[in-house]
Amino acid sequence: MVSLSTQQDFRKVQGLPFCYWCGEKFTTANGPTRDHLPPKRAFAVEDRQPCLWLQAHQECNGGHSPVDQLIVELIGLKWGRSQAEGDRAMLISMFSPHQAAITNLDIRAAVWRWVRGFHAALYREWMPEKPIRYTLETPFPSAANTALPEIEPIGPTHRNFVHEIKTQRLLQNLDRITSNNGKLTYESVWCKFRDADVWACVFALNIYDWKDLGMTPGQPPRGCVGSYILPSELPPVGATQMKTTSIIIPSIDRLDAFAP
Numbered sequence: 001m002v003s004l005s006t007q008q009d010f011r012k013v014q015g016l017p018f019c020y021w022c023g024e025k026f027t028t029a030n031g032p033t034r035d036h037l038p039p040k041r042a043f044a045v046e047d048r049q050p051c052l053w054l055q056a057h058q059e060c061n062g063g064h065s066p067v068d069q070l071i072v073e074l075i076g077l078k079w080g081r082s083q084a085e086g087d088r089a090m091l092i093s094m095f096s097p098h099q100a101a102i103t104n105l106d107i108r109a110a111v112w113r114w115v116r117g118f119h120a121a122l123y124r125e126w127m128p129e130k131p132i133r134y135t136l137e138t139p140f141p142s143a144a145n146t147a148l149p150e151i152e153p154i155g156p157t158h159r160n161f162v163h164e165i166k167t168q169r170l171l172q173n174l175d176r177i178t179s180n181n182g183k184l185t186y187e188s189v190w191c192k193f194r195d196a197d198v199w200a201c202v203f204a205l206n207i208y209d210w211k212d213l214g215m216t217p218g219q220p221p222r223g224c225v226g227s228y229i230l231p232s233e234l235p236p237v238g239a240t241q242m243k244t245t246s247i248i249i250p251s252i253d254r255l256d257a258f259a260p
Contacts (some may be wrong), residue, residue, distance in 0.1 A: 136226035204257035223256035
């Protein structure tokens with residue numbers, strides 16, 4: 001199993017010789033900058049250590065700045081981040097007296113960027129922006145930006161991913177990143193399912209127990225889970241592979257891998 005949880009652990013991956021975003025090596029003319037995953041200011045001051053940051057080219061890192069500001073505001077809602085009027089970047093539209101939506105943030109794209117960074121940190125290798133196939137569900141329901149938005153249903157594989165993470169956790173068989181004073185946990189395991197001759201990484205991510213930020217009328221709160229398959233269709237060297245068990249895993253909340 002691969003585990004990163006201390007500042008010493010994170011220092012070991014801060015010198016990776018490639019940009020975690022584009023995969024290219026650094027040169028004298030195009031050197032590295034620090035890219036915090038997620039952005040450091042998204043966390044309360046007391047929760048900013050230990051933290052994960054990776055090296056990225058300036059142009060790769062700089063392009064994420066507008067999204068990072070939105071993420072800082074969103075996650076800051078969990079710990080009471082104070083905010084000046086001019087500091088507000090989120091655009092919020094009201095669709096009913098009890099329903100609102102952020103209309104200028106692609107949260108899936110932001111989380112997917114972090115997942116690629118987590119992969120690089122855990123396995124010391126670059127992950128392509130678009131693997132063979134990937135799925136991702138965040139705690140935030142999404143819908144088309146229309147006058148009467150139709151919220152997308154929870155994906156059929158969501159419960160399966162939650163069950164797999166809980167099972168492998170019971171077996172103490174997960175790769176894991178724990179950072180920001182325990183406020184961020186990312187867990188993953190590589191699975192080979194019966195109906196496919198490929199390996200998929202199944203993962204779950206929790207930040208400040210953030211599922212309640214996405215509570216929406218008509219849908220139960222859910223955690224963040226997903227999966228991806230690398231172009232090789234194989235797990236990275238040293239990655240943790242799933243174990244089978246006949247034990248029935250109790251699960252009260254089947255939509256959140258970090259809940260009982």
